[in-house]
Amino acid sequence: MALIVQKYGGSSVADATSIKRVAKRIAEAKRAGNDVVVVVSAMGDTTDELIDLANQITPLPPSREMDILLTAGERISMSLLAMAIANLGVEAQSFTGQQAGVITDTAHGKARIIDVTPSRIRATLDDGSVAIVAGFQGVTQHTNDVTTLGRGGSDTTAVALAAALDADVCEIYTDVDGVFSADPRIVPTARKLDRISYDEMLEMAASGAKVLVLRCVEYARRYGVPVHVRSSFSGHTGTLVTNSPAEGPEGEGQMEQPIIAGVAHDRSEAKVTVVGVPDVPGKAARIFHVVAASGANIDMIVQNVSAAATGRTDISFTLPQSDGAAAITALTEQQGEIGFASLQYDDAIGKLSLIGAGMKSHPGVSAKLFEALSDAGINIEMISTSEIRISVVTRAESLDDAVRAVHTAFELDSTEDEAVVYGGTGR
Amino acid sequence: MALIVQKYGGSSVADATSIKRVAKRIAEAKRAGNDVVVVVSAMGDTTDELIDLANQITPLPPSREMDILLTAGERISMSLLAMAIANLGVEAQSFTGQQAGVITDTAHGKARIIDVTPSRIRATLDDGSVAIVAGFQGVTQHTNDVTTLGRGGSDTTAVALAAALDADVCEIYTDVDGVFSADPRIVPTARKLDRISYDEMLEMAASGAKVLVLRCVEYARRYGVPVHVRSSFSGHTGTLVTNSPAEGPEGEGQMEQPIIAGVAHDRSEAKVTVVGVPDVPGKAARIFHVVAASGANIDMIVQNVSAAATGRTDISFTLPQSDGAAAITALTEQQGEIGFASLQYDDAIGKLSLIGAGMKSHPGVSAKLFEALSDAGINIEMISTSEIRISVVTRAESLDDAVRAVHTAFELDSTEDEAVVYGGTGR
Incomplete structure (x- = not known):
């Protein structure tokens, strides 16, 4: 039995069918005896649609209001995912960044996490329930204002929660099978790496590899969180990012x-x-x-x-x-x-x-x-x-x-x- | 100078154009020297679309998750409205039910307001800013869970905030010019009433008149909040609901x-x-x-x-x-x-x-x-x-x-x- 943090990106929860498939995978992990925390992004193109709405209103939306607008996206995906899991007979509750204790600075649109106090998530796990957490968002310490973390924010949320909960692994589900020796769209013979070190992954991310963002890898390295990058579409083992270099x-x-x-x-x-x-x-x-x-x-x-x-x-x-x-x-x-x-x-x-x-x-x-x-x-x-x-x-x-x-x-x-x-x- | 609470329903903020028109009206009220608090519903059909999404996932969505899902709607409309007002050069900030201090019981989907502590709204007004508040939603006292108030919830939010802020008037903007002596779709010669008493309005609402819901009128009568029902499309004076009977x-x-x-x-x-x-x-x-x-x-x-x-x-x-x-x-x-x-x-x-x-x-x-x-x-x-x-x-x-x-x-x-x-x- 392990404590697993899973993160699903927007393409993994793009519609009702995808959400149900992801729910099944989560329910399996729970039924296998694990404690499961799930971090979820907004569905498919939701964020782009919301940005488009804002642009119809004003070319210069205030960043505080933009953050409130964008966080509507995770609210939708997280509640639907909790419903889908409950529908499989597994208890699940969804939580906003605020409810999950993700505290950030006040830099709206690109906030940095300054603390994670996941007491409510811990209590939810102790109750035997799956906890679904909105990625990409947090709350300011003193004013309780909603913030977003910027690009790759949901991956960072997942790693930060995994660190705060001392999770055994943080699984980042994406639309590729893992980290590759090169972009398979350019090099068809690229190999999926079974493992890669934090340092190598940092250089890969800084050099243009898109599978994980830099800040997420930095966070994982600082707190020693093992990150497993894998596909939400296949059942394959992906790439494990730890202190050990690539093989x-x-x-x-x-x-x-x-x-x-x-x-x-x-x-x-x-x-x-x-x-x-x-x-x-x-x-x-x-x-x-x-x-x-x-x-x-x-x-x-x-x-x-x-x-x-x-x-x-x-x-x-x-x-x-x-x-x-x-x-x-x-x-x-x-x-x-x-x-x-x-x-x-x-x-x-x-x-x-x-x-x-x-x-x-x-x-x-x-x-x-x-x-x-x-x-x-x-x-x-x-x-x-x-x-x-x-x-x-x-x-x-x-x-x-x-x-x-x-x-x-x-x-x-x-x-x-x-x-x-x-x-x-x-x- | 007065403290005015304005409430706009979903049809008044159905798209970007409507939101900009409403923003103009709010900015005028503010520029006329008033303190303005705005309660807003979800845009047009948003709520129905979200319910439809939930139904694609499960026929029996847990009510706690349903409330999280539905409140995404006001999040979108309130932030867009704040952006539109800011775009007119008037300071505006949007607040969730929780941030506005709308405390409810735990009856998800049909929560009752048990207290309103609008200290943050008061501070926003004192700063010279317009406060936009999400209608239809609140937060439970001890667990900080999001709740929705059920049918007519946004009207009730507006009246409850007006009572807590001791506002001079609560203006309910709708798609008709006020309360009529009969439904004008049935009686083309129906008269718009200039005033009507709480008691009469209660009986009207209980007898099928749809312009205001019963609980909103009950709340207004209990706290003596003058309610002005008027059109968001025309500039006409509407119907004033107070202790004075109809003329x-x-x-x-x-x-x-x-x-x-x-x-x-x-x-x-x-x-x-x-x-x-x-x-x-x-x-x-x-x-x-x-x-x-x-x-x-x-x-x-x-x-x-x-x-x-x-x-x-x-x-x-x-x-x-x-x-x-x-x-x-x-x-x-x-x-x-x-x-x-x-x-x-x-x-x-x-x-x-x-x-x-x-x-x-x-x-x-x-x-x-x-x-x-x-x-x-x-x-x-x-x-x-x-x-x-x-x-x-x-x-x-x-x-x-x-x-x-x-x-x-x-x-x-x-x-x-x-x-x-x-x-x-x-x-």
Whole structure:
């Protein structure tokens, strides 16, 4: 008997039929003797429909009211799911973020969890009932105002509840079978990983893998919550995220630590080049200060060697495309003071990241990566590395080929008899 | 400067356009220097859509979960309305029933308000902001569970908040111009009443007038809250419900108290006749005990004079058609013990009620009523009276004619120059 926190996303509860299927799975877990807490997102497109309604009213909805509006979505899914479970003869009660004790700061729309006091959830479990909890939402400490946690908020709710309840596992049900060695839509031979470490998963999430958001993995690592990413459509075992690194293609028999967990890719960044920056101390710092003040998150940075004749240099950096306009505006306003010649903005780039805890102790990983890309005729525009990650920027149109070439070069491709079902609906 | 509580029903906030129109009216009231609290229902058909969703999951949804589901509706309308008001440059914040301090008992689906502690609403008004409050919902005292108040719940929320805040008036915005001397769909010459007393309004509501529910009027009378029933579509003054009785057609110049406020009708009842009841003491009491135990609300009762030869009598009573099946089943089960011969069930009846505080001091009202019906060739099947009401049962198909005949006989028809706009959408 274990205490299990399960989280179901919007596509898993998109309609009455899906809700009934999920209810059956929950009832089975309960009947198997476990204590079960379920965190649920809003049904399918509900959130988008509510945002659309708000946009019909005003282009600038106050964020406090937006949060009240959006939390209607989980209210609907959580009560319907509780009804569906009760209909199977298993006791179930649903709870709002407030009732579940999810306390947040007051940053409406992107609140951070500051405490979880799940006394009511604990009491519900002690009564032998399944507890359904609204994901994505909390309540402010002093004013009892409703907040939402922003992107990936329901995953974070689940991990936070699992930590507060000291759960044995937090199961994140999604529309894919787990974490893959690459995106199976790009690499059909991608392998589902049986396990991956928090650190590797953090780098994967930060590098564009969409299966778990960064903050959820950070929370799980901080509190040591084992996270099991698995499909709500199939019965397969998924990927276990813990302190243990990924296993190589040969699996459990292998004694040595494998090198690579997977290849992530990201098409959401853009490259800004500041051309003709005076090559004097403090100019680069000034540029990145201006960009940071515009609210942009800088990722990779490259500075060209100064052309001795001109005393000027070019500085390139990448940032999310969504931050691009603000950064360009901010830099243009400061052009006179900084003294650069011009700006270039390029959003046709792609980023490939190779991630693996094992690369720490294995020299030659970057050489092998560059060789694989070179063999595939793909040009590298920027490079950055961490202890367990190497990232390169390529042309956007070369990215898919790059991912496939690297996946093959590091022998990550699955063999036929370990073929993987990619269970996604594409949502 | 006054403290005004305004209530808008679902048809007044059915879509973005309606919400913006309502927001404009609220902003005007605020800009005129008033403190404004707004109680709002769910948008248009939202509640029906949510009920439909629940029915797709289970035929017997647990009532606690049903309440959580349904309250999603007000969450959507209240936040959108607050956004729309803010968009007009007027500060507005929305609050759930819980945040507004609406405390109820634990009867999910039909909770009664046991206390209203609107400290947060008061603070919001003191900050110069409009407070939007979710109608129809409250929270249980000890467990913080969400409850709904049942039919007419939003009107009741508005009156309860007005009482707790000691508001100057509670404005109930609806899709008609006020309370009419009869249903304008049946009597095109029906007059809008400028005022009506709580007692008269109670009898109207109990007799089938749908503009306000009974419990809302009861609440208003108990706490002396002036209620202004008016249209959210037109700018007209509506009907003021206070301690003062209705005025007659000639209006303010009239010194003497008018006799009749209006004619109500009701097509929702059925007549049960228990045939051949042994005419011995205790049999009638036994019958009504059995019917009451089935959950049915008995309205009118008629007992025929006993036929001396047989020692048996017939007893007829009316009750809501929705209670009919349960009452018939309960009586049939007890047929042997009570000893009646048979049961007749007739749901083709209509009830007409003449209501007016003035009839207390005016003899001859019933005679005039019976004469008007007789002149129109309409047969009376049952009669019941209170101090300020006379009700008669007719055939259902004669009811409209009966209402028109009585309306005319008591000189309630409007003259052309006081013609009334019936602003309803029929919803």
